[in-house]
Amino acid sequence: MINIKKLRDEIDAVENALATRGYALDKDLFINLEKERKVLQVEVESLQSERKSLSNEFGKLKSQGKETDELKVNIDKINNKLKDKDSTLQTILEKINIFLLDIPNIPHESTPIGLNQDNNVVIKKYGDNLSTNSVDHLDITSNIDTELAAKLSGSRFSVLKGDIAKLQRALISFMLDTAIKNGYEEYYVPFMANKDSLTGTGQLPKFEEDLFKTTENLYLIPTAEVPLTNIHRDSLIDQNKLPIKLTSHTPCFRSEAGSYGRDTKGLIRQHQFEKIELVEVVEAKNSMDALNGLLNNAEEILQLLELPYQVVELCTGDIGFSACKTFDIEVWMPSQNTYREISSCSNFSDFQARRANIKIKTHSGKDLAHTINGSALAVGRTLIAILENKYDGSKEITLPQALKPYIENLTISI
Template sequence: MLDPQLLRDNLPGVAKKLADRGYQLDVQAWQSLEDRRKALQIETESLQSQRTQISKSIGQAKAKGEDMQPLLDQVAGLGDQLDQSKAALQDIFAEMEQVTLYLPNLAQEDVPVGQDEADNVEIRTWGTPPTFDFAVKDHVDLGAVSGFMDAEAAATLSGSRFTVLSRDLARLQRALTQFMLDTHINEHGYDEFYVPYLVNDQAMLGSGQLPKFADDAFITEDGRFLIPTAEVPLTNLVANHILDSDALPIKMTAHTPCFRREAGSYGKDTKGMIRQHQFDKVEMVQIVHPEESNQALEDMTNHAENILKALKLPYRVIILCTGDMGFSAAKTYDIEVWVPAQNTYREISSCSNCEDFQARRMQARFRTPEQKKPQLVHTLNGSGLAVGRTLLAVMENYQNQNGSIRVPEVLQPYMGGEQVINRAE
């Protein structure tokens, strides 16, 4: 949620930055709300002051033995007016909150202005895409060759956009997950968490998933939500907390399934594991001091990159433009891995600095010895990595002509020393 003071201090400037993000703020309507809020605030404070003064006069009249009834009548009348003024003020605050809940975060100054992914900017590349002296198979065909990937069985069980993995491919996915977690814990300094896969609406609201993305969420009959990412429960672990500054930074990682309706993606990536209703992800979350969040974003992006480097998978890093960033992000780097069958890079990680946007929704704060008033923390999140997309990248980049798949060296200890995944016998 944006700082309301920003809207009060520089409404035209905020509206311009929101327009860069593709959101058109009704400036006139907002200013009307702000004018009414200000008038009601002044009225409420004036009534409170009057009531206080008259209450003092009642005490003085009582001490002098004077008739207090006229003053008591005034206090009662002011009390009714004050209650009405407070109620009207709360209604205005509620209206303003409903507007602000739909306002995206403001982009940092170095984020390129643009409308969509065509305006994203490449920052760097790593590795050289492999060349093949045979016709490249995509991961779906490779899965069919091995017999370890079955979309038809998944469709029978659950419908479209699901996949059943078995035997060596299921084990390879588990190996990837374990390798990612071990790397983040042992080399990057994250603490591992196991979190619920169902959360309440307050957790979804705090992380910025609600109300904007309600249509993309799976909701249970009792009103809980299947998590779209482990970012939701991990970030909300500090909701309504005042942390000691010495506790920062907090670095958390978790492996969870993620559940998304993929609303608005009809017809996109319907084949294979690119875009699924259920997929696994290893998530990274950091809770940091505001002065440290920009460097934390660079570090987190490097942590995700290190996984791909260890797997020797070519990738590139891009900075998302204002129109392509996620709702809660102030700055985002996407990491895209090389997918040979598509002859292009595809997103495998997104790392974002949300600054105090989520923290304000969650009331996640910290206190320093020098300052009595708590400050909002900054929150960051990133995929480290999307496991299914990493699996398909390994399959395609490490494929052989006969459809077998070489196991990356760093994963072989997790695969019992197995070096090649062959056809099911």
């Protein structure tokens, strides 16, 4: 949620900043709602004040055994007026709240301006041995079985078997251990989250259709960002406890509504996939440095896995709803002859902290925290990147040395 004060004081600046990400702020709507709100709020509050003092008087008269009928008539009058005005005020406030929840974060000044992904900026390329293998992962191995998954569940699921299943397990352990080595504390968290949590991190109310809803109150998490960030929802964190660095491996569930026909083949886009997530809660002044650090931590995984990648600085039109700044890491995917997103590292500034009420206690007061997070990494995509980049036409693949502690044999059969 953006700061309503900022919206009141600098609405033109906010409008312009949001326009760079393709969001048309309905300025007139807001200004009119605010105008109404102001008048009504003043009326309601002065009526409440009046009632309060008359009620006190009522109590005094009563205790002295004096006549209260006349006073009660007056109070009733006020109460009637109040009831009317207050319900109108509540309606206005609700409209303002809905309006605010719909507004995306304001892009950071360093985020390149541009309306879509064509304006993203590649800022780094790593690894120059770009494989030209054109065989895709489903053809490389029969141990990724999407047809079987279709029988069990439906489209956009997969079954992993044998060495491939082991490889996934090895990757998960490797990534978690790397995160721990980099100072993140490992968590095991629920894979279902409530509405408050999803509102806190920004998935709700706007993106409900992207989520799987299980019961009245629970949704399958689309990323571990949701539980990890919400660990600190509604809390006041001591400044000296910062930075807070958390990691978790979870499955992630996404409905992929609206992506019909995109990446239908293989492991690229699934309803369920494994991911290791890094989350940090930091002070405002440190959040950009923290984002860079987190990005380095994610890159390190790819380097250790000997995978070529590039880092892309997303432009204003391509960053996510809650983010003010995002770097994507894209891994070389030979069969597609292109780089594909394998991690997304974002700074959310105080956007999530305001929604989730995450504050920092400093010696001079309380400040909203900044939250950042990123994948390190999406496991399924990492797995297929290894397969496709290491494939040499034989029935075996030799895994990078970094995985040695995590799997009994670095040469696996496919």
